[in-house]
Amino acid sequence: MSVNSKIIACNWKSYLGVGESISLAKALAVHSKKHKMRQRIIVAPSCIALYKVGQLLRGTQILLCAQNVNVESNGAYTGAMSFDSLRETGCKYVILGHSEVRSGKSLGIAETDRIIADKLRTCLKEGINPILCIGETLSEKEAGLTMKVLRRQLITDLGALHDMDSNKIDLMIAYEPVWAISSNGPSKSPDPAEINDIIIKLKKLLSSEFGHKIAPDVKFLYGGSVDNLNISGYLGQSSVDGVLIGGMSTNKSKIIGVLGK
Ligand code: PGA
Numbered sequence: 214m215s216v217n218s219k220i221i222a223c224n225w226k227s228y229l230g231v232g233e234s235i236s237l238a239k240a241l242a243v244h245s246k247k248h249k250m251r252q253r254i255i256v257a258p259s260c261i262a263l264y265k266v267g268q269l270l271r272g273t274q275i276l277l278c279a280q281n282v283n284v285e286s287n288g289a290y291t292g293a294m295s296f297d298s299l300r301e302t303g304c305k306y307v308i309l310g311h312s313e314v315r316s317g318k319s320l321g322i323a324e325t326d327r328i329i330a331d332k333l334r335t336c337l338k339e340g341i342n343p344i345l346c347i348g349e350t351l352s353e354k355e356a357g358l359t360m361k362v363l364r365r366q367l368i369t370d371l372g373a374l375h376d377m378d379s380n381k382i383d384l385m386i387a388y389e390p391v392w393a394i395s396s397n398g399p400s401k402s403p404d405p406a407e408i409n410d411i412i413i414k415l416k417k418l419l420s421s422e423f424g425h426k427i428a429p430d431v432k433f434l435y436g437g438s439v440d441n442l443n444i445s446g447y448l449g450q451s452s453v454d455g456v457l458i459g460g461m462s463t464n465k466s467k468i469i470g471v472l473g474k
Contacts, residue, residue, distance in 0.1 A: 217251045217252065218251045218252060218253075219252055219253075219448050219453070219454055219455045219456075220252065220253045220254075220255065220385070220432060220434060220454055220455025220456070221252050221253070221254050221255070221455060221456060221458065221471065221472065222254075222255040222256075222257070222278065222306075222344060222385075222387070222434060222436075222455060222456070222457045222458070223254075223255065223256045223257060223458055223462030223463075223468065224257045224280065224308060224311070224436075224457055224458065224459045224462065225237075225256070225257060225258050225259060225262075225280075225462060225463050226259070226280070226313070226396075226459055226463075227259050228459075228460070228463045229258070229259065229262070229463055230262075231259075231261055231262045231265065233463075234258045234259065234262035234265070234266055235262065235265055235266065235269065236465075237463065237465055237468075238256070238258070238262075238265075238266040238269040238270060239269055240465050240469065241254075241256065241270070241273075241275055241468075241469070241472075242269050242270055242273045242275070244469050244472060245270075245273040245274055245275050245472075246273060248472070250274060250472055252455075252472065253276065253455070254274065254275045254276065254472060255275070255276045255277075255278045255305075255306055255344075256270065256275055256276070256277060256278060256462075257277075257278035257279060257280050257306070257308055258277075258280075259280065260279060260280065260281075260294050263277070263279060263299075263302045263304065264301070264302045267302040267303040267304065268303075270303075271303060276305045276306060277302060277303050277304045277305060277306070278304065278305065278306035278307060278308060278344065279294065279299050279302075279304050279306070279307040279308070279341075280307075280308050280311070281294065281307065281308065281309070281311070281314060281319075281320075282294050282295075282296060282299055282307045282309075282332060282335075282336070282341070283295055283296070283332075284328065284331045284332050284335055285335070286335065286339060296335060296336075296339040296341060299341060300339070300341070304341060305341070305342055306341065306342045306343070306344055306385075307332075307336060307341050307342070307343060307344070308343075308344045308346060308387075308457075309329050309332050309333055309336070309343050309344065309345050309346065309370070310324065310326075310329040310345050310346045310347065310366070310370055311346045311389075312346060312348055312389060312391045312394060313394075313396075315329075316391075326365065326366060326369040326370055327369070329345070329369075329370045330369055330370050330371070330372045330373065333345065333370055333371065333372075333373055334372075334373035337373055337374075337377055337382065342383040342384065342385070343384055343385070344385040344386075344387055344434070344457065345370055345371070345384070345385070345386050345387065346386075346387045346389050346436070346457070347362075347363050347366040347367060347370070347386060347387070347388060347389070348362075348363070348366075348388060348389040348390045348391050348393075348436075348437070349362040349363065349390055349391060349392075350362075350391045350392065351391065351392035354390065354392060359390075359411070360411075360414060363388070363411070363415060363418075364418060367386070367415065367418060367419065367422070368418075368422055371384075371419075371422075371423065374423045374427055375423070377427070382427060382430060382431070383430075384427075384430070384431045384432070385431070385432045385433070385434055385454075385455075386415065386419075386431060386432070386433050386434070387433075387434040387435070387436045387457040388408065388411060388412055388415065388433065388434070388435055388436070389435075389436035389437050389457065390403060390437050392437075393436075393437025393438050394436070394437050394438065394459065395437070395438045395459060395460045396459070396460070401437075401438060402437065402438040402439070402440075402443050403437065405435075405443075405446040405447050405449065405450050405453075406450070408435045408447060408450060408453065409450035409451065409452050409453060412433045412435070412450075412452040412453060413452045415433060416428065416431075416433065416452060419431060432454040432455060433452060433453060433454050433455075434453070434454060434455045434456055434457045435447045435450075435453050435455075435456055435457070436456060436457030436458065436459070439456045439457075439458045439461060440458075440461045440467070441461060441467045441470055441471050444456060444458075444471050
């Protein structure tokens with residue numbers, strides 16, 4: 214995969230209000246209509262901005278993503294985001310298992326691997342493509358547990374893949390070391406070569422656990438303190454299919470600066 218055709222996924226978290234999300238979406242839509250970008254660009258606004266941003270991006274090559282979803286398709290789930298409404302917004306992807314969701318920082322309740330696995334199963338059934346985030350904390354890394362943690366997350370969260378046809382899956386896995394995420398302290402961007410090595414191991418693990426039928430189609434992203442200065446180092450790695458960007462993706466001039474022309 215050439216660097217120019219890799220995936221750039223933007224996680225706006227709750228950084229932007231509705232008005233700011235609309236303004237950034239308009240700028241991205243204008244850019245995308247003027248320039249034929251070869252990358253796959255994905256934008257995940259907050260759930261309250263999703264519908265309007267989806268309308269603004271319609272007819273562009275930018276794809277819409279939600280930041281989370283309920284485990285059920287619809288029903289009596291106060292405060293939840295249903296799959297049915299996601300589909301109405303034109304959403305193609307959903308982020309699952311983000312570390313802020315796993316830790317309880319985002320929703321006040323920590324999502325376990327079991328919950329994430331159930332959501333992933335519903336995603337596959339409903340035809341919404343999951344971007345599964347996995348990653349170790351600093352203390353896990355320092356204890357030498359990185360691959361053990363990633364293995365547990367990958368195998369449990371992807372349990373539903375055992376029952377699926379390979380051709381139905383447009384799955385992405387974002388390796389996001391928790392300690393590298395910009396909101397967790399001073400920006401610590403890992404060495405791109407180390408990320409490449411970990412993703413190579415993850416690809417082998419996926420292939421041994423879920424078979425050669427599924428593994429080659431799965432795309433691997435890197436996320437954590439990606440900015441306009443270090444992005445090419447990550448995208449230049451052979452095993453990295455793209456990046457998941459948080460903070461920087463909400464800065465109009467920086468994000469437009471890294472998109473293809
Ligand atoms: P960051 O966030 O780019 O601000 O580090 C990445 C993420 O949390 O997905």
